Amino acid sequence: MAGLTDQPVIQAMRYAAQGGKRLRGFLVLESARMLGVAETRAISAAAAVEALHAYSLVHDDMPCMDDDALRRGLPTVHVKWDEATAVLAGDALQTLAFEMLTDPALGAGDTRIALVAGLAKASGAEGMVLGQALDIAAETAAQPLTLGQITELQAGKTGALIRFSAEAGAILAGADRAPLRAYATALGLAFQIWDDVLDVTGDAALTGKAVGKDAAAGKATFVSLLGLDEARARATDLVRQAEAALSPYGAAAQNLIDCARFVIARQS
Template identity: 55%
Template sequence: MEDDFGKALRQTAELMDRELREFLPDNNGLEKQLYNAMRYSVLSGGKRLRAFLVIQAADLFGVPRLHSTRVASALEIIHSYSLIHDDLPCMDDDDLRRGIPTVHKEFDEATAVLAGDALQSLAFEIIGDAKTHSSAEVRVQLVSKLAYAIGVRGMVGGQTMDIYAEGDDIDIVTITRLQQLKTGALITFACEAGAILGHASPPQQQALKAYAHDLGLAFQIADDILDTEGSAEELGKATGKDDAAGKATFVSLMGLDEAKIHARMLVDQAIEHLEPFGPKADLLRHAARFAIERRN
């Protein structure tokens, strides 16, 4: 029987698919190739965990789903843009994503670059729209936080570190910072966005930010573990590429058993940060456990 968390996560994924289709209509003009590539990337499935975090964090403060769903959609669109660019030959050079060809393989490299660019712009268009929130101040905060999360002090900065750092130069402190930027920044934004929408108090905002910080690291360690133990069939993409390339990971630096222990410790910490919210945060607690128990 599906548990409450599994049901809520599935319902979020179904909601996102409906909403995202509305933001990405069919187009038969000269831009058709671009629209097809955008839809191909965004609507190719995925757990929608980042969207789930936005909605659940906002639910803590009674935010109408109309608002949180739009922000969640924008974040999923940003995530899709990042995956398109991450898979390019000049980046990680991956042929598969979620069990299907990556965008540059299904279309071409130029279309992949443009699709990523267009998705990034679309996300900010959605957040900046008055439909997302009646308060211009709230929208500005969301735009500012998202721009920070995906920029040089966030996701793009982390990707740059990942490209140029040599395996021998990486220690546990460096890889922790790298992954806080590359992976953790969007997860942190997801939780902060819910707090911003809900006009949360500073202590409440800090609690959610601390939760997201630990969750993001645990999520990345779990990814490294899956890359070691999982199969390409389970993950829908090639495995073992970092190890083959001599790139440092949490597993290579800590060892498999220690990495698992550290991930569990981070999840326990993440859950502790949610104490001020009581039972209302139970689905977020389950999300933290899911981060290290998932198989893809």
């Protein structure tokens, strides 16, 4: 279609997908590499996960959700354009993710179906969307969330997509998913605990987003419930658990081990 790339929604999609840590895409590619799957075969799955993640950030940043004006050091999509464009850009990124999982390079039809089903479950009402819904409900709840409730919330909001990303390599390889699932479950929780740590200790210039919002809103977090030192210790223990889950892969898992250690060393 002539002039398609000039459309604001296309520009907003491209803008939303730039930057970031690319953690989820890395997990797809590295888990696949570790299990003998070529990057050229796995790349569409990695791109799909990143597109899905970008959509979630666009929508989460909107006034009806987390109401953030800064993401990755830049104005959020609804601030740079408008709310309607942000909704549509997020919708388009989500559907693009599933389109990319139809790429024949990913393998046989049953492999592609497993990837589609896995991403849908991780991102939908049993995963990321459920986690976000629980997070919004907690803002008006009569009592702050308990540690168990926060853990459940984050297992959906943050953890589900991280789990799928790590398992994608096993899906592509036709291998057992259990070790990578255990690794990513621990990794995802460590990631969120460290996000809560950075919300207290971080510098907005480094994190690329506002800090201190949770405390200002009186929101229950891992830090508010555990204390800063215990939250750090809990994240460190989870990284050790993630490393232990990779023991069946031996030295081939070193990059994934390094990734887990990065999660609790990062400043953004």
